[in-house]
Amino acid sequence: MSESNQNQEEFIVFRVGKQEFCIEITMTREIRGWTQSTALPHAPEFLMGVINLRGVILPIVNLAKRLGLPSEEPSERHVIIVVQVGEKSFGLLVDSVSDILDVNSDDLRSVPELNTKIAEEFFNRVIVLEERIICEILPETLMPDEEILAA
Amino acid sequence: MELDAIRDTYFAECADQLSELETGLFSISSDGVDAETVNSVFRAVHSIKGGAGAFALDELVSFAHVFENALDVIRNDLSQSNEDRIDLLLRSSDVLTDIVAAARDGEEPIDCSEISAELEKEFNLQPMEEEEEVEFDIVPISLDDLTIQTSAATNKFEITFAPHNELYLNGHDPQKIFRELADLGSCEIRVNTEKLSSLDKFDTSSTELSWNITIETTSLENDVRAVFEWVSDCCDLQITEDETDALASDISIDDFLGDLSDLPEVEEEDDCLGEPQESEPLTVPDEQPGIAELPDLSEVSPEPALEIVAEEPVAEVVELPAEAPKEEKPAAAKKPEPKERARASKPIRVDSEKVDRLINLMGEMVISQSMLTLQINEAGFGTASPTGLALVELQNLTREIQSSVMSIRAQPIKPVFMRMSRVVREICSATGKKAQLLLEGENTEVDTTVIEGLSDPLTHMIRNSVDHGIESVEKRVEAGKPETGEIVLSASHSSGSIVIEIRDDGAGINRQKVFEIAVEKGVIQADSKLSDEEIDNLIFAPGFSTAEEITDVSGRGVGMDVVRQSIQGLGGRVSISSTPGKGSLFTLNLPLTLAILDGMLVRTAEQMFVIPVSSMIETISLRQQDVFQIGDGNMVFKLRDQLIPIVDVGYELGFLDQPHSYEEGTILIVESGNHDMSAFLVDSIVGQQQVVIKSMESNYQRIPSIAAATILGNGRIALILDIEDIVSRKTRETPTQPVLDQIA
Numbered sequence: 001m002s003e004s005n006q007n008q009e010e011f012i013v014f015r016v017g018k019q020e021f022c023i024e025i026t027m028t029r030e031i032r033g034w035t036q037s038t039a040l041p042h043a044p045e046f047l048m049g050v051i052n053l054r055g056v057i058l059p060i061v062n063l064a065k066r067l068g069l070p071s072e073e074p075s076e077r078h079v080i081i082v083v084q085v086g087e088k089s090f091g092l093l094v095d096s097v098s099d100i101l102d103v104n105s106d107d108l109r110s111v112p113e114l115n116t117k118i119a120e121e122f123f124n125r126v127i128v129l130e131e132r133i134i135c136e137i138l139p140e141t142l143m144p145d146e147e148i149l150a151a
Numbered sequence: 152m153e154l155d156a157i158r159d160t161y162f163a164e165c166a167d168q169l170s171e172l173e174t175g176l177f178s179i180s181s182d183g184v185d186a187e188t189v190n191s192v193f194r195a196v197h198s199i200k201g202g203a204g205a206f207a208l209d210e211l212v213s214f215a216h217v218f219e220n221a222l223d224v225i226r227n228d229l230s231q232s233n234e235d236r237i238d239l240l241l242r243s244s245d246v247l248t249d250i251v252a253a254a255r256d257g258e259e260p261i262d263c264s265e266i267s268a269e270l271e272k273e274f275n276l277q278p279m280e281e282e283e284e285v286e287f288d289i290v291p292i293s294l295d296d297l298t299i300q301t302s303a304a305t306n307k308f309e310i311t312f313a314p315h316n317e318l319y320l321n322g323h324d325p326q327k328i329f330r331e332l333a334d335l336g337s338c339e340i341r342v343n344t345e346k347l348s349s350l351d352k353f354d355t356s357s358t359e360l361s362w363n364i365t366i367e368t369t370s371l372e373n374d375v376r377a378v379f380e381w382v383s384d385c386c387d388l389q390i391t392e393d394e395t396d397a398l399a400s401d402i403s404i405d406d407f408l409g410d411l412s413d414l415p416e417v418e419e420e421d422d423c424l425g426e427p428q429e430s431e432p433l434t435v436p437d438e439q440p441g442i443a444e445l446p447d448l449s450e451v452s453p454e455p456a457l458e459i460v461a462e463e464p465v466a467e468v469v470e471l472p473a474e475a476p477k478e479e480k481p482a483a484a485k486k487p488e489p490k491e492r493a494r495a496s497k498p499i500r501v502d503s504e505k506v507d508r509l510i511n512l513m514g515e516m517v518i519s520q521s522m523l524t525l526q527i528n529e530a531g532f533g534t535a536s537p538t539g540l541a542l543v544e545l546q547n548l549t550r551e552i553q554s555s556v557m558s559i560r561a562q563p564i565k566p567v568f569m570r571m572s573r574v575v576r577e578i579c580s581a582t583g584k585k586a587q588l589l590l591e592g593e594n595t596e597v598d599t600t601v602i603e604g605l606s607d608p609l610t611h612m613i614r615n616s617v618d619h620g621i622e623s624v625e626k627r628v629e630a631g632k633p634e635t636g637e638i639v640l641s642a643s644h645s646s647g648s649i650v651i652e653i654r655d656d657g658a659g660i661n662r663q664k665v666f667e668i669a670v671e672k673g674v675i676q677a678d679s680k681l682s683d684e685e686i687d688n689l690i691f692a693p694g695f696s697t698a699e700e701i702t703d704v705s706g707r708g709v710g711m712d713v714v715r716q717s718i719q720g721l722g723g724r725v726s727i728s729s730t731p732g733k734g735s736l737f738t739l740n741l742p743l744t745l746a747i748l749d750g751m752l753v754r755t756a757e758q759m760f761v762i763p764v765s766s767m768i769e770t771i772s773l774r775q776q777d778v779f780q781i782g783d784g785n786m787v788f789k790l791r792d793q794l795i796p797i798v799d800v801g802y803e804l805g806f807l808d809q810p811h812s813y814e815e816g817t818i819l820i821v822e823s824g825n826h827d828m829s830a831f832l833v834d835s836i837v838g839q840q841q842v843v844i845k846s847m848e849s850n851y852q853r854i855p856s857i858a859a860a861t862i863l864g865n866g867r868i869a870l871i872l873d874i875e876d877i878v879s880r881k882t883r884e885t886p887t888q889p890v891l892d893q894i895a
Contacts, residue, residue: 038868039758041804042855050851052862055515059851088850143851 009108011127013099013134014081016064017071020098020134022127027083027139031097034078044144048074048093053082060091061142067118083139090143101134103127111135161202162255163500168195169248173569176241181589184225184232193222199251210260211250217267218243221274231274238576239273242266245573305336305367308375309391313343313361317385325362331378336368361387503599506559510746513556514843517747520549521840521864550841553747561596564642564651567606568593571613571640578617585634586621586655588613591641597649601741604721605651608714612653612737613638615711620657620735630732632656644743648723648765651739660729662686669695687727687735691715722844722858724875750842750861750871751819755833756801759869761842761861762831766874768820770836778813786810788818788830795820795830798881800872804856823878831874844871856880 011022012031037049037060046065050057060080064071080091111123122141127134175192179185200215221240225232249261270276310332314325332338343361348354366375372392379388524542532538568590575588597605621627621636628634639654665686670677674692681689689695690711718725723741742748742765750761751770777789778797786797797818801807811832819831842861845868847854858873 036867038860038870039806040854040870041806041857050847050860050868052866052868055518055845055862057845057847057850057860057868090850 007105008102009105011101011103011134011136012081012097013101014079014092014094014097016067016094017069019069020132021063021094021137022101022134023081023083023137023139025100027085029082029084029089032080032082032091034074034076034080034093047144051080051091053089053091056089058082058089058091059143060093062093063137063142064093064095066142067122085140085143088143090139092139092142101127108136158206161206162251164202165199165251165255168199169244169251170566170569171195172199172244172247173241173572174565176237176244177569177572177590179232180234180237180241181587184229184237186226186229189222189226189229189232193219193226196222196247199247203254206254208254210263211247211254214247214250214263214267217270217276218247220276221270224274224276236273239266239269241572241576243270245576248573305369306371306392308364308366308368308372309389310364310366310375311361311387311389312364312379313387314358314382315385315387316356316358318382319358321382321385323382323385328378328382329362329364332364332366332375335370335374335378336366339365501559506556509556510560513553514746517549517553517841517843518862518864520545522866523864525864553841557598557743557746558596560599562599562602563594564597564602564605564649565590565593567602567609568640568642570606571609574610574613575617575638578614582618583623584617584621584636585624585627586617586636586638589637589639591639592643593640595642595644595649597642597741598743598746601649601721601723604717605741608717608725608739609640609651609653611711611714613640616653616655616657616735616737620655620659622658626658649739649741649743651741653737653739654734656734659731659733659735660687660690660727662731665689684728687729690727691725746844748842748844748861748871749839751839752837752842752863752869753800753817753819753831753833754835754837755816756804756806758801758806759837759863759867760800760833761869761871762819762821763858763871763874764839766821766823768822768828771818771820773813773816773818773832775814784810786813790820790830793828795828796881797830797832798877799832800877801833803877803881821874821878823875827878829874829878829881831872831877842869842871 010025012025012028013020013022015021032053035051037051039049040047040059043049046062048060048062050059052058062071062074074093077096079094079097081094081097082089082091107127107129108125109128111119111126114120119135122137124136124138127136172192172195175188175195179188179192196215196219200212200219203211203215218240221243225236243266246261246263246266250263253259253261312325312328314323318325329338329340332340341363343363344359346359346361348359368375372390376390379386382388524546527538527542532542534540534543572588572590575586578584579586616638617636621638622630622632624634627636637656639652641652641654643650662683666675666681666689669675669686669689669692670679672695674689674695675681691714692712695712715725718739718741721741723739725737725739727735727737729735748761749764751764751767753760753762771790773788779787779789779794781787786799787794788797789795797813799807799811802810813832816832816834817836819833819836820828821831822828842863844859845861847857847860856873856877857870858876859871860868861871863869
């Protein structure tokens with residue numbers, strides 16, 4: 001994860017509530033509209049359930065809930081970003097996709113010490129632009145661990 | 152590149168030959184020696200050797216050669232076979248398997264000098280150089296032997312059969328008699344038209360035809376005569392056992408047709424009909440109107456012979472009446488057996504990925520079909536409307552295609568079972584115990600994915616049975632049991648699932664020891680009160696291993712819990728029952744296929760769920776007076792005289808904060824692995840349909856209470872309930888049986 005030799009990295013930027021977050025564009029597979037999901041038993045609250053993505057069962061993470069932000073009932077305005085981590089794919093429910101950014105490595109900073117669990121757990125770097133600050137999320141941290149479910 | 156492909160084919164064939172070899176040796180060791188099996192075993196080794204020579208696999212060639220010579224000793228004189236020798240041959244086949252595997256993977260050749268020497272010593276083989284030439288002469292001889300053996304036991308009968316008028320008047324039909332004869336053996340039936348009057352003098356009420364029949368059969372004369380038992384009063388019948396063919400009386404159909412075409416009126420018809428008569432003379436009696444006008448003739452015409460021919464797989468006989476090459480008849484009679492065999496099994500090798508793709512597409516088709524069904528129902532077409540009927544047709548077709556596709560994947564479980572016999576041999580030699588593996592139902596067909604996944608857990612369980620189950624020879628003798636322990640591995644189909652049982656006649660489970668170990672390992676509390684069955688099943692608990700010291704056989708730190716996990720991974724379940732001193736019985740229940748399931752769609756907590764039909768017993772609508780509360784909130788349902796614990800599906804899965812009101816709803820009585828019944832309470836039943844099983848694990852992980860998911864006609868996902876898991880979760884909080892009995 002060291003700062004790349006290339007100067008440019010590409011990110012997909014999306015909005016949850018009033019904040020903006022991003023993930024590396026290479027990890028995203030597609031963006032699609034919200035569809036009603038099927039809830040799973042014994043699942044953590046942020047795991048909304050599963051949807052049918054062309055015959056594949058795709059779990060959906062409500063990012064607002066995952067990050068502990070206030071969330072609203074999902075509606076047709078919401079967007080699902082399909083992310084692939086290793087062999088597995090899952091969907092991220094976000095409010096909207098706002099941008100695709102080419103970012104100079106100069107503009108990428110490490111996450112400042114915030115003393116919050118969330119920042120530690122999910123954030124990788126921060127993009128600092130003139131009037132915007134965008135936290136980069138590591139998608140692999142979002143899915144629940146096996147132990148959480150087994151409990 | 153090309154050579155690689157040939158090499159691959161060779162090794163694929165090797166695998167077949169090896170399994171043939173092992174199967175053969177196994178059947179010799181269990182059922183005794185017979186020439187046919189020895190020959191097939193010999194051929195298998197010989198083919199492996201032949202191919203190995205082409206790829207310069209010297210190790211393989213030389214070992215196969217010794218092996219082959221050893222087999223030859225038995226082949227030439229069956230009495231040379233004895234238990235020790237067969238055991239040595241079985242071990243040799245294991246070594247051969249290893250050598251082939253090493254050659255295939257390009258690994259270091261395995262040293263087989265020891266077992267070679269053993270073979271040479273045991274079978275008094277001479278040094279191999281001398282035999283090299285002789286041995287190639289032997290092969291054709293072996294095939295000759297075979298043919299003679301298969302045809303040696305047949306009897307040949309000449310039958311002359313001339314029915315009287317009464318035969319027809321009494322409602323008998325020569326066709327039926329001929330068919331019955333054909334069941335006894337290969338028949339050659341020739342109609343005798345000598346007495347047939349020309350068409351202008353033809354009397355439709357008299358019988359003029361008779362038949363000459365040559366039958367080659369393994370049955371005796373009495374059996375042949377019995378076929379004619381009911382008509383013996385109204386026909387002239389002669390049955391002689393004969394070697395020479397009574398062909399002189401035979402009249403070919405050409406002559407018969409020749410007579411017919413002499414008749415002017417028929418010829419006219421012929422002109423209209425044109426070619427068919429010329430090219431297919433045999434069909435003429437059916438198509439030619441001139442003959443159809445003559446009821447008797449058409450009934451007793453050569454048609455029966457034709458039909459029998461169609462049933463018999465002897466193509467030659469079809470041609471015989473038309474061309475009548477009389478000299479060839481005896482030859483034709485000899486051929487059917489090999490020909491039938493060739494036709495019976497004509498396997499093709501297909502990459503399993505192609506089949507998998509077909510299965511996936513099949514799954515998508517089932518989904519599309521249910522979408523279509525939904526649309527059609529919503530559009531208000533009734534089932535009796537043309538659209539509805541077409542849909543039903545489509546559904547039937549889909550089902551049929553599905554079962555055909557599934558049957559492509561279904562394979563006999565035999566290869567896996569055969570591998571287990573090797574496992575038993577290896578452990579016996581490692582532990583010094585004596586055990587014998589018996590197979591039952593090894594031809595049961597199982598989905599290949601299931602078969603692949605079964606190999607490891609079965610190996611582990613068999614190892615376990617020998618290592619922990621079967622006692623040492625001394626202990627067995629002490630207990631009054633035969634020295635050699637017996638392990639029975641059986642497979643069978645049972646109501647939509649496959650049941651595999653591993654039964655040993657060993658010591659059974661030492662419950663006290665199991666309990667102590669479980670306490671020691673922290674699996675259970677020291678003061679736990681467990682039934683015998685629960686103690687037995689402790690061996691499946693994670694972190695449990697009964698071996699006091701870790702042996703190199705079965706104790707590798709992973710216990711039976713790994714077995715349980717892999718069986719569950721296949722969608723199956725495993726249980727054990729044991730009788731101290733008598734032995735243990737492991738039962739595996741596995742789904743027939745991993746792709747599609749017959750599901751009952753139910754609705755509860757505003758969601759749709761699928762319950763596998765295979766575990767359902769009945770459905771009943773809930774009446775309040777049938778529900779009773781026991782203790783602290785545990786509800787039971789009274790079904791006839793039985794009290795069955797209620798499982799409120801929505802509440803149990805955590806979708807409802809409050810249990811069901813029990814005022815309305817539907818009860819589904821389901822049965823779990825150990826025949827315990829539960830009453831699943833849901834809001835309503837939507838209907839039964841086939842659902843495609845989609846794994847939750849591919850993108851997520853295993854979820855408690857959920858076996859898998861599926862996609863419904865509306866594109867939404869429904870979860871397939873894991874009955875087993877839900878019930879076992881529930882029973883942890885439900886009162887034990889005695890309490891229920893008291894109330895009942």
